[in-house]
Amino acid sequence: MSVKLKPVDVVVVGAGLAGTIVCKELAATGLRIVGLERGRMLDSQHDLAMPYVHDELKYERASDIVQNLSRETITFRNNMNETALPMREIGSFKPGECVGGAAVHWGGMTQRFLPWDFETRSRTLARYGKSQIPEDCTSQDWGLTYDELEPYYDQFEHIYGIGGKAGNLNGEIQPGGNPFEGPRSREYPNPPKEPSYSGTLFAKAAVSLGYQPFPMGTATMTRPYTNPYRLMLSQCVNGGYCGHFTCGMGAKATPLTAVLPALLKHENFELRALCNVIKVNLDSDGKRAVSVTYLDARGREVEQPADLVILTSYTFNNVRLMLLSGIGKPYDPVSNRGVVGRNYAYVTYGKVGLFFDDKVFNRFMGGGGLATAIDEFNGDNFDHTDLGFFGGAYHIVSSVGAPPIKSHPVPPGTPRWGAGWKQAVAQYYNRSFQIIAHGSCQSYRTNYLDLDPTYRDANGLPLIRLTFDRRENEFRMSAYTTAKAAEIAKAIGPSKMSVNPVTGKYTIVGYQSTHNTGGAAMGADPATSAVNKYLQAWDVPNVFVIGASAYPQNSANAPTGTVGALACWAADSIKDRYLKRPGALA
Amino acid sequence: MPESVDQNAYGYLTQPEVRFLDAAVARLIPADELGPGAKEAGVTCFIDRQLTSSWGTHGRNYRMGPWLEGTPQQGFQSRLTPQEIYRAAIRETDLYCSRQYGKAFCFLTAEQQDEVLHALEDDKIELESLSAKLFFGLLLRNTEEGFFADPMYGGNRDKIGWKLIGFPGVAAGNYSEHLEKHNVPYRAEPVSILDIQQHKVQVDAQGYPKHVMLDKKD
Numbered sequence: 049m050s051v052k053l054k055p056v057d058v059v060v061v062g063a064g065l066a067g068t069i070v071c072k073e074l075a076a077t078g079l080r081i082v083g084l085e086r087g088r089m090l091d092s093q094h095d096l097a098m099p100y101v102h103d104e105l106k107y108e109r110a111s112d113i114v115q116n117l118s119r120e121t122i123t124f125r126n127n128m129n130e131t132a133l134p135m136r137e138i139g140s141f142k143p144g145e146c147v148g149g150a151a152v153h154w155g156g157m158t159q160r161f162l163p164w165d166f167e168t169r170s171r172t173l174a175r176y177g178k179s180q181i182p183e184d185c186t187s188q189d190w191g192l193t194y195d196e197l198e199p200y201y202d203q204f205e206h207i208y209g210i211g212g213k214a215g216n217l218n219g220e221i222q223p224g225g226n227p228f229e230g231p232r233s234r235e236y237p238n239p240p241k242e243p244s245y246s247g248t249l250f251a252k253a254a255v256s257l258g259y260q261p262f263p264m265g266t267a268t269m270t271r272p273y274t275n276p277y278r279l280m281l282s283q284c285v286n287g288g289y290c291g292h293f294t295c296g297m298g299a300k301a302t303p304l305t306a307v308l309p310a311l312l313k314h315e316n317f318e319l320r321a322l323c324n325v326i327k328v329n330l331d332s333d334g335k336r337a338v339s340v341t342y343l344d345a346r347g348r349e350v351e352q353p354a355d356l357v358i359l360t361s362y363t364f365n366n367v368r369l370m371l372l373s374g375i376g377k378p379y380d381p382v383s384n385r386g387v388v389g390r391n392y393a394y395v396t397y398g399k400v401g402l403f404f405d406d407k408v409f410n411r412f413m414g415g416g417g418l419a420t421a422i423d424e425f426n427g428d429n430f431d432h433t434d435l436g437f438f439g440g441a442y443h444i445v446s447s448v449g450a451p452p453i454k455s456h457p458v459p460p461g462t463p464r465w466g467a468g469w470k471q472a473v474a475q476y477y478n479r480s481f482q483i484i485a486h487g488s489c490q491s492y493r494t495n496y497l498d499l500d501p502t503y504r505d506a507n508g509l510p511l512i513r514l515t516f517d518r519r520e521n522e523f524r525m526s527a528y529t530t531a532k533a534a535e536i537a538k539a540i541g542p543s544k545m546s547v548n549p550v551t552g553k554y555t556i557v558g559y560q561s562t563h564n565t566g567g568a569a570m571g572a573d574p575a576t577s578a579v580n581k582y583l584q585a586w587d588v589p590n591v592f593v594i595g596a597s598a599y600p601q602n603s604a605n606a607p608t609g610t611v612g613a614l615a616c617w618a619a620d621s622i623k624d625r626y627l628k629r630p631g632a633l634a
Numbered sequence: 635m636p637e638s639v640d641q642n643a644y645g646y647l648t649q650p651e652v653r654f655l656d657a658a659v660a661r662l663i664p665a666d667e668l669g670p671g672a673k674e675a676g677v678t679c680f681i682d683r684q685l686t687s688s689w690g691t692h693g694r695n696y697r698m699g700p701w702l703e704g705t706p707q708q709g710f711q712s713r714l715t716p717q718e719i720y721r722a723a724i725r726e727t728d729l730y731c732s733r734q735y736g737k738a739f740c741f742l743t744a745e746q747q748d749e750v751l752h753a754l755e756d757d758k759i760e761l762e763s764l765s766a767k768l769f770f771g772l773l774l775r776n777t778e779e780g781f782f783a784d785p786m787y788g789g790n791r792d793k794i795g796w797k798l799i800g801f802p803g804v805a806a807g808n809y810s811e812h813l814e815k816h817n818v819p820y821r822a823e824p825v826s827i828l829d830i831q832q833h834k835v836q837v838d839a840q841g842y843p844k845h846v847m848l849d850k851k852d
Contacts, residue, residue: 098841099827102804105783110694121696126707133704133711134696245816286813287805287842297840408819412801413809447813452782452801464755465662465774466748470798474668477799478819503698555707 050341050349056080059340059354061325061369062361064149065608066594066615068303068311069207070358072277073619075314077627082352083317084342086324086361087113087146090294090304095146098296104451107293108559110138113152115145120505122364124556126517128381128494134503134511140555141562142292143362147321148303150362150562151608155291155448156267156300156416158210159605160201160613162427163194163230168490168601171428172438180438182521184493186391187601191572191581191634194230197613200620202233204612205265208301209273209281211238211417212265226262228423238270241286244447246409246481247420253539254443259422264444265609266417267301275301277310288449290416300416320344326507328357328373330588337375337591343507355630356622359593360615366597367497367567368512375588376568376578381494381515387578387586389498391491391566392514393602396522398441398485398530398549402542403459403476411455411478414447421445425529426604427488437521441487441529441604443536452477454559459544483537485529487550488604489565492519497567517554526550563607565599572634580634582621583614589632594618641679641791645686646717650738652678654724655773657740661747662777670794672781680780680789681720690717714764716772723769726761727754786828796824804830807842821848 058074060067063085071083090096095113100106110117115138123132144150164171169188172180181187214232215225240263243251251261268284275281284299298305311317322345329339329351339353359366370376370388379389421444423429432438457480458472500513530549537545571577574586583598585591594615596607603610625633644652655678663672684690692715704711714722727750731739735746742750753759755774757767780789782796784803790796796803803824812820822845829835835843 098837099804099830099843103784103827105779105787109689116694117696118692118694124708126705130705131702133702133708134698136696136710137692138694139709242810242814244813248816284810285805285807285842286809287807288809289805407817410809410812410818410820412805413813413820449805452795452799453779456778456782456799465751465777467664467666470663470666470668470671474798477801502700503696553707555709557707557709 050351052351055353056082058356060358063147065151067360068307069615070619072311075317081317083319084323085147085321089147089321096294101294101296102289108454113146115143123500123503123511123513132513139557140560151302157606158265158267158609161603161610164427165603166190166194185490187490200613200616203616206237208267208306210265211270212236213240226423228429241418246445249540250445251420253536254422259424261422264419264421268415269299284415286415357591363564363597364512371499389496391569391600392495392497393489393491393565395561395563396487396489396526396550398526400483400533400537401546402537403544404479405543411450414449419444419446437524439488439525441485444484460546483533485533489602491601565596565602568593568597569600570598582633583618644682647682651724653740659777672777675794676791677780677789681776683788685717691715722763784827793824806845
């Protein structure tokens with residue numbers, strides 16, 4: 049028996065990176081807005097306090113800010129011939145479960161996607177022809193260009209106080225920045241971080257090979273910063289403990305530090321934590337959302353009517369809620385019809401480990417986004433003729449802190465345990481670093497999300513099922529870009545090296561990256577996309593679905609900056625277009 | 635950290651299990667010329683405390699059936715919790731050792747213990763309740779965790795693990811100035827969360843400890 053509440057104007061599902069920004073931007077209109085978050089509110093005295101935030105065992109493992117799998121998980125299989133089984137413990141990725149979402153424990157590395165990323169298919173066809181794209185590849189254009197999104201990248205970067213160095217200001221290449229990036233309308237709001245020792249060695253070697261290194265964008269403050277919402281963020285002290293962790297001094301921009309305190313001041317906004325939305329209710333002909341149903345902290349079923357429903361939860365839950373609610377046609381890989389669940393993608397990381405006997409790096413120091421990178425082999429920044437793949441990787445050396453449970457690299461050939469292992473860990477813990485070839489992942493017909501036929505969550509609802517494996521295009525890309533990383537490594541001259549391009553089947557075991565994308569892809573064609581260029585559901589125009597779920601394929605670049613930009617873009621589209629004439633915008 | 639009775643209090647493990655684990659973790663990370671190993675670091679105590687925490691019953695894991703074996707890529711699919719894994723696997727490994735060597739694991743020579751551990755690692759011992767490899771993987775992971783986690787969890791005593799690798803623990807607030815000093819080791823007496831809880835180390839207004847630097851001898 050559900051309690052039916054009084055209607056509000058807008059319900060936003062998920063108070064993470066996208067949800068908080070959308071709520072804040074819409075709050076200025078005076079509309080009554082309710083934000084619903086399945087996780088709990090975090091507390092500055094406990095969850096964000098020193099010294100507890102430097103607890104590696106807690107945060108590197110399945111901490112209490114990460115999805116509690118006892119209530120809900122995903123199921124996974126490599127291909128359609130297997131039976132998907134539940135991800136029983138946290139592994140490959142860490143969806144958040146708290147106010148602020150996964151962005152509370154994000155690393156803070158902030159990039160824009162390349163202009164090419166938004167037009168992957170058309171530009172690849174134009175430059176190389178059809179044969180460059182594998183037949184079962186469903187990568188496509190976004191229906192939105194870099195130029196259209198640029199003002200919103202800029203807006204997000206100012207909200208989040210990103211530090212960095214522009215490489216392209218209004219078309220003019222800037223020394224010291226990334227010359228391959230799309231044009232920026234203005235400089236970053238904050239300066240870049242000073243490079244670390246490993247970053248400096250990488251930069252020197254990169255220059256010797258003719259590449260143009262640049263400092264990575266970061267959401268860890270490089271100076272005290274007041275953002276456009278008049279919130280103050282402290283300067284980062286480079287103490288490490290960023291990605292997987294919260295920050296003890298409010299120096300990492302997250303929904304909790306950069307948006308929420310300003311959002312909560314709006315009297316027309318209400319945040320309800322520990323409220324897990326299980327369905328968006330549609331009217332009888334399925335063309336309009338009328339309310340959402342959620343379970344509150346006491347387990348009561350509550351129905352909240354609203355004129356506008358905005359889904360801003362993590363990739364998996366955006367897609368799951370659409371499927372559970374009947375928003376959009378579910379994707380069927382056999383008939384290649386339907387759209388919801390289509391175009392799931394992930395990441396492709398090649399790794400080169402460098403081990404030294406004469407250099408020490410103080411690897412425990414640093415902060416999220418303290419990194420040096422090159423972009424020569426990203427996107428279509430290089431000629432792919434005869435390479436047998438498309439897409440690419442940027443190369444990066446990061447100094448983000450190195451707590452030792454997870455990070456104790458040893459050279460190839462080291463035994464897994466015993467005296468030899470101990471000696472190698474003691475020798476190399478502080479005398480090593482990695483070059484990552486951080487690569488793109490294209491979308492394919494049989495990499496997708498749907499509802500699991502067997503496994504259910506604690507409420508009895510089907511789990512989302514992930515069917516995913518890597519493809520030859522990504523193996524070739526990774527082999528090529530990891531070899532480039534190895535060339536740079538050789539120029540640096542370590543005493544030992546390991547070279548590990550991505551090979552073999554994708555596994556859910558072991559943390560890799562919380563960069564899960566797609567499933568509610570955006571596009572210009574309702575036959576191949578779940579939402580239009582404004583992030584609006586094609587079939588139910590008073591539902592918007594915002595997040596990395598909208599990416600038709602995954603760029604090499606880290607996805608969070610683009611989630612932020614899409615949130616700003618969608619909020620503006622709602623304010624400037626939808627609210628003036630509620631209805632389909634495309 | 636001074637010795638205390640509490641350090642050797644066990645909430646889940648029985649005495650034979652403690653003896654087994656003390657012996658096993660001492661082979662996984664042995665005491666040697668580089669310094670003390672996992673046994674001295676209190677890793678058995680760490681494992682015991684983990685087993686009595688919600689992790690020991692997989693409190694945050696998905697635990698609904700059906701339970702199928704799955705592929706290696708699909709990850710952990712055992713019905714057993716860590717508590718059940720340790721209890722069954724230690725008993726069954728000791729049974730194997732009795733049959734093979736005539737005595738329990740903890741009474742074997744170091745070479746024999748290594749033989750058994752390698753056989754577990756390579757799945758060459760047939761345990762009744764679970765795969766030997768699964769048990770070994772968990773034991774190795776917990777041993778590394780107990781060697782490197784904050785001492786407040788019962789392992790890494792006297793910050794043995796951190797001292798071995800030069801990890802300073804809870805960060806100080808002054809790293810930024812040192813980051814610019816390239817190839818200069820930052821050698822500090824490590825600080826744990828436990829130290830701060832016990833008021834053994836002072837912290838600044840933001841909660842960051844001041845590190846005491848070690849002599850620059852090397």
